[in-house]
Amino acid sequence: MGKKITVQDLLNNTHLEVVSGGDYLDRPIVTEDISRPGLEMTGYFNYYAPERIQLMGITETSFASRMSHDELMMVARKMMRPETPVFVVSTGRQLPPEFMQVAKEEKIPVLSTELTSSKILSNMTYFLSGQLAERQSVHGVLVDIYGLGVLITGDSGVGKSETALELVQRGHRLIADDRVDVYAQDEERLVGEPPVILRNLMELRGVGIIDVLNLFGAGAVRSHATIAFNLHLAKWQDDQKVDRLGNGEEVTRIQGVDLPRFVLPVQTGRNLAVLIETAAKNFRAKKMGFDATETFNNNLNHLIEENSEHENN
Template identity: 80%
Template structure:
């Protein structure tokens, strides 16, 4: 489920400033798409999308300067509809007075920025794409370990929160405990964040709810993180098949994105926090091209070749 985003949220999270209509900042933004209404300034409205944020830059305002008062009023009334959330003016430009008057009539806030159209378009799109993306709730814990977002999952009571707590004590950062809201930033990246009600909080069995910021400081938490891999805690069983070499290619699919997945057997005496730290370091090393499994395979193949050569030489000498 997507969040509800208002013009106020857009104003507070991008490089924008208020021009007029501050009392109407609670208007809802329903789509991440942003319009550059160049054709509309000429009177072409066949494909106009009034529900989008409307961005006007040098081209649009320069064209408006050539239009008559009546032409501007007609265009402004067609552009500014009940579903239109806001108008944004880039590059320090100003809207025509006719637009300002119609905006006041229709309760549409006007925002501005000194940034170029391309830069503010990128900023707004990045923010709105993330905020309006559909969320999927995943039962687990998300922790930033050495700069990597590690999604820890497992059966209830397996020790996810306790392990995350030890990681926090080791200097890593909590993003979400118990439930992680996950959305696709793009076709390859997943981002996780906590539900608002659980932000900065953890539940530790036998202790209760703790406030991580209050106990460990602001440096112990993050508001969100890109998820690098899923580490699943599985209760130990003797017949369990375990990837001993680390060359498995298991993945879990979330929001259409395949996320690398590793299974870590849980048994009394195993230091899960240390194992997760090691898994994070090893994952980063693989991303940088250092693969310990490949090194082992190369060493093994070289040893086999050397033994084979020695056996061949020994057989030749005996002949």
Template identity: 80%
Template sequence: MAKKITVKDLLANTRLKIVTGEEYLDREIVTADISRPGLEMTGYFDYYAPERVQLMGITETSFAKRMSRDELLIIARKMMGSTTPGFVVSTGRELPPEFMQAAAEAKIPVMATELTSSQILSNMTYYLSGKLAERQSVHGVLIDIYGLGILITGDSGVGKSETALELVQRGHRLIADDRVDIYQQDEEHLIGEAPAILKNLMELRGVGIIDVLNLFGAGAVREHATVAFNLHLAKWEKDSEFDRLGNGEDKITIQGVDLPRMVLPVQTGRNLAVLIETATKNFRAKRMGFDATATFNQNLNHLIEENSHTDA
């Protein structure tokens, strides 16, 4: 489920500073949508969304100078809803005194920034979208390998955490062990992170819980990553069938996004860390247009054609 976000969180994670109402920073933000109340300044409130953070820039503050004090106070009080998290004024501008008065009456914090409206709008939307997005918990490990987020899944006891530890020792970065919280960034991308209680921690059978940040340093961990593909570790069995050429189109769907999936058989003597590194490099090469399987098929077809001409 999505996290609870307050104005205090927004203030701490975007380039905002508090102007007034510091004692009201516990007001909850329930949507990532930001309002630019231009029409509302003219008195049109039919589609006003009071539950959004309200952003006022050069246009709104300039228009306010054309209004009388009484008009401004009426408009400001209408904007200050019981669910309104806060007001933000951009581009180094100041809210009219009437707005400051109404904000104090409604116990709504006012924040300011030197950034333009477009810049702070982008910052706030990016932060709130990530924090308020619905999470799906996946049993597995998320590792940053060569800049790609690899979601490693598999049956309990197959060796996911041990393999992740070896990958960390080889210079890659742990994002989450045992449980990965995944949310949709947009129609095509998924972001994975560790639950707060498991951040930087890893459980190893026979050893216990270790703190990867403490043991291996800040370069061994990362807070979140875009999930590139799922690598599933499957116990090898005699009658099992696996994709030998790597040209399968296997996928899994998480949060409505299709994620490429590769199944890697686990067998005694196989160096899983090296295989996962190689699989990651191969995946990246394919995305760049270098497909070894396609090259093999072309060579095979060429050889067949040559043999057919020779037989003729």
């Protein structure tokens, strides 16, 4: 489930100021959709969505200045419903006195900003989409490695938390341990964050729960991160088929988004932290167009061609 957020949360996370209704900032926001009520200002309410944030900009306020008192009162009473969370006014504009009066009567907050409508709309949409998106709980550890969010999964007891601790000691940052709340930022990006109860905490068998922020400082933790790929730690088996060339990339689907997945066999003597660091570097290099597997294949093909020419001669 997505988080429950209020107008106060919106105020705390965007460039908005309270104009009126400061006592009613606990009103809930239930949708990330935001309305620009231009048609409603003309009296057309067939498809009005009162549960949305209502954003008034230059167009709406300019149109309102040409309306009569009775027209403004009629429109204001139709727009301001019990489920309407807040009115936001952009570009330093002001709501008509009639709107302010009805907002006070209906206990609906009015917020304002000097930002343009497009900018504040973008800011609010980004915040709301992240907060209200459906969450999926994934058992694993999320670490920021060289700016890449790496979701480390594996069987219980395989060493995920211990490996994450070593990564933190090597200068990387912990986002979540044991459980990662994952949501889709859009059709291509997944974001992971810790549950509130586990924020900055890590469980180590034999040691107990530690506070990473307290022990290693603010630079050792992050509140969230976009997930670049999933690295699955699998216990080594003698008959296990292992990808030797690195061209066997798998995909796991979370929240409707395909996430690259790699399997790393766990065996005594393997330094998992160093291997995961290298996997992150290699992943970034591939994204930049440097593929070692492709280089190897090209070299191999070139060698085969040379040997074939030599045999023909």
